[in-house]
Amino acid sequence: MTDTTGNTSNGNIAVLISGTGSNLQAFIDAVASGQLQAKISLVISNNPGVAGLQRAADAGIETLCIDHRDYEHRETFDAALTNALQEHDIDLVILAGFMRILTAVFIEPYLGRLLNIHPSLLPKYPGLHTHQRALNAGDDEAGVTVHFVTAELDSGPPVMQARVAISNDDTPGTLAAKVHVVEHKTYPLVAQWFMQGRLRLTNEGASLDGEALPECGVQYPQEVSPTL
Ligand code: GRF
Numbered sequence: 001m002t003d004t005t006g007n008t009s010n011g012n013i014a015v016l017i018s019g020t021g022s023n024l025q026a027f028i029d030a031v032a033s034g035q036l037q038a039k040i041s042l043v044i045s046n047n048p049g050v051a052g053l054q055r056a057a058d059a060g061i062e063t064l065c066i067d068h069r070d071y072e073h074r075e076t077f078d079a080a081l082t083n084a085l086q087e088h089d090i091d092l093v094i095l096a097g098f099m100r101i102l103t104a105v106f107i108e109p110y111l112g113r114l115l116n117i118h119p120s121l122l123p124k125y126p127g128l129h130t131h132q133r134a135l136n137a138g139d140d141e142a143g144v145t146v147h148f149v150t151a152e153l154d155s156g157p158p159v160m161q162a163r164v165a166i167s168n169d170d171t172p173g174t175l176a177a178k179v180h181v182v183e184h185k186t187y188p189l190v191a192q193w194f195m196q197g198r199l200r201l202t203n204e205g206a207s208l209d210g211e212a213l214p215e216c217g218v219q220y221p222q223e224v225s226p227t228l
């Protein structure tokens with residue numbers, strides 16, 4: 001695969017999960033439909049027996065369980081992850097509900113090739129229980145942020161955000177379901193931009209086609225034209 005700058009990549013994606021893997025499924029479906037031109041070469045879970053591993057196996061994707069409980073230190077767990085990714089020539093790492101805090105041992109070698117999806121409109125509500133916190137605050141909207149991962153938790157440069165309205169009868173569960181719908185639309189789209197060589201992490205933040213992205217990323221769907 002050759003990107004718009006002439007760089008070549010193998011087009012290999014790894015998806016890291018901890019559980020259900022509905023975002024992984026969105027990637028599997030996007031590859032199958034041709035919306036995402038890449039190969040999901042590896043799925044890694046830190047938890048054994050989760051539904052996401054079965055989704056990967058059903059799609060014929062190689063899976064690995066690297067159980068963090070087998071490692072005394074975060075750094076040695078991260079080194080095991082990094083080794084597995086390097087063995088598979090991974091070009092882009094997709095964190096999709098991967099519930100481990102990563103150290104520099106993992107982040108540094110993959111800086112600029114590491115994306116996460118977070119279920120809030122960052123910088124609001126980094127960390128856990130985002131939907132409950134949005135409801136507690138009386139917010140009238142919630143959403144999702146796809147962002148590059150840097151050393152600080154949930155604070156790397158945003159690439160894309162999508163918003164959903166909060167209604168009076170929403171619970172954390174109903175809100176999570178609404179947000180999942182937009183997660184599944186935005187994340188594969190961002191990955192496709194990356195695989196096309198259009199999306200980069202620069203010293204100034206995220207850039208698309210050589211232009212710096214707005215501080216909160218591209219707003220989906222309003223700012224995503226059909227040609228994007
Ligand atoms: C998603 O809400 C994602 O934003 C968050 O973890 C959840 C994973 O869901 N990081 P799934 O396993 O992809 O269904």
